[in-house]
């Protein structure tokens with residue numbers, strides 16, 4: 304006998320008994336009650352069930368019982384079902400490569416049976432009665448059951464106390480089971496499902512449409528704030544629902560992604576989705592989505608992990624690009640202009656299933672009293688402004704810098720500054736079709752702009768909207784050489800030691816962005832130039848915020864990759880602040896810029912920037928016409 308390194312004599316090589324092999328395998332497949340539930344539920348789905356009932360006791364540790372109305376298992380196959388590597392789902396490698404069922408490894412039931420007290424009662428289609436098999440001792444007996452199968456798993460880990468110790472509280476284990484249940488339920492709206500825990504029903508989901516299932520599990524709020532996604536390209540299809548940033552979460556709980564019906568957590572896909580949201584969602588917020596990717600089974604390997612939660616795509620780049628673009632386009636299509644175009648039929652995206660909060664301000668049936676006449680005074684004021692503005696800038700030169708950070712030039716006619724992109728002054732419309740966001744009426748408490756369009760009232764959060772516009776424009780400007788505004792008098796302000804060091808370390812990068820920053824004293828910085836777009840932002844505040852952010856980045860590569868975060872900071876500090884009063888022409892200019900900006904209806908932090916109250920909405924408020 305060879306000695307082990309510990310000095311103990313080694314045993315001769317021998318085959319492990321089946322039961323022990325199964326117990327070892329159970330370590331991979333059966334991590335906790337939720338993993339048992341996943342396997343057993345998936346078997347019920349694979350069996351073609353239309354109604355499935357799940358009963359749990361004590362978080363699933365005491366009992367997991369799943370009853371289905373699927374095809375059942377014939378008597379003589381029942382003992383096989385409990386054997387390792389016994390499956391009815393594949394017979395060859397070819398099958399494995401195009402597998403369409405959830406299961407195929409034929410090891411789940413054997414593993415579960417090895418670490419619990421398990422029985423299966425089943426009645427195969429056409430059998431005169433049901434049969435029941437107990438896993439240990441393995442015994443078959445006639446039983447009563449109308450159809451389908453009942454898999455009963457009791458006392459999980461009763462014979463492997465070491466594993467039992469790893470189980471968490473009943474509440475935690477139940478929460479994991481609930482997660483599994485929801486994941487499968489979202490994927491299979493065609494199957495009626497019920498879940499109960501300790502005798503109390505916690506979910507009752509009738510079979511129905513995908514939308515109804517999503518509504519039942521994620522709520523009306525989610526659907527109201529979600530876009531429906533539908534995209535196809537070659538052999539790839541992505542469909543489902545993705546939240547607009549206004550519905551973002553502080554965690555990833557509401558993220559469901561499926562590949563050919565299988566819930567997965569895949570790094571590649573998660574990355575593609577995060578990128579699609581990068582521009583409209585603050586980094587610390589998480590989008591909510593239920594998305595289904597369908598592709599040829601040949602294109603994806605699901606046999607990477609026993610629990611099959613990871614997959615491997617054959618052409619991962621194509622998948623990444625497809626998911627990113629499909630989602631990004633859907634989300635961008637919610638921009639103020641695009642949203643309005645949806646009614647004209649030129650949008651290729653499917654409409655949101657429920658009216659989003661920022662629904663189209665163009666109602667399909669304008670109310671008779673909302674005549675063109677009513678639009679007249681507001682539009683007249685705007686045309687007057689536009690006409691007057693054309694020959695020369697309203698401010699008669701570069702806008703003076705303002706304490707409050709309002710960039711008047713950003714709204715003023717383009718000729719005002721050689722640094723702003725040459726957007727023509729708004730043309731007078733030939734017809735009397737009003738612009739989508741209408742004409743400004745007034746400013747409310749220094750925070751909101753009230754405007755009137757054909758449909759009714761438009762409310763705009765002016766800071767959020769301006770921030771959004773600035774951000775988009777900063778992005779395009781920084782792609783080339785930034786327009787730089789030299790300050791007549793350098794802005795000098797006191798900073799801490801750390802800021803001094805950061806400014807020195809990143810001076811080159813700052814310069815590339817248009818900031819000329821240098822020391823003015825041991826604890827003082829002088830800013831001599833800023834990006835033209837931010838010409839009138841509060842300089843010290845802006846630069847301090849940038850330095851703080853730069854300090855958080857570990858390296859220059861990271862800064863390049865996360866450049867957009869810097870732009871967002873700049874936009875936030877450059878945007879007009881609350882309590883700054885705007886003139887009507889300034890407000891109208893902002894509305895026009897919003898219409899011209901992609902994704903203008905959400906600010907960089909994911910809040911909506913505007914909303915509409917149609918005449919019908921207002922009538923409802925006043926109970927008119929009832």
Ligand SMILES: Nc1ncnc2c1ncn2[C@@H]1O[C@H](COP(=O)(O)OP(=O)(O)O)[C@@H](O)[C@H]1O
Pocket residue numbers: 342346347350371373374375376384385389390391392405406407408409410411412413452
């Ligand atoms: N609820 C069920 N209804 C019908 N057949 C089932 C059910 N559960 C399991 N089976 C049968 O038992 C076999 C073994 O199941 P399992 O160990 O989970 O392996 P796999 O699902 O990978 O095939 C399945 O292939 C299937 O034929």
Ligand SMILES: [Mg+2]
Pocket residue numbers: 342345346405406407409411412
């Ligand atoms: Mg299975």
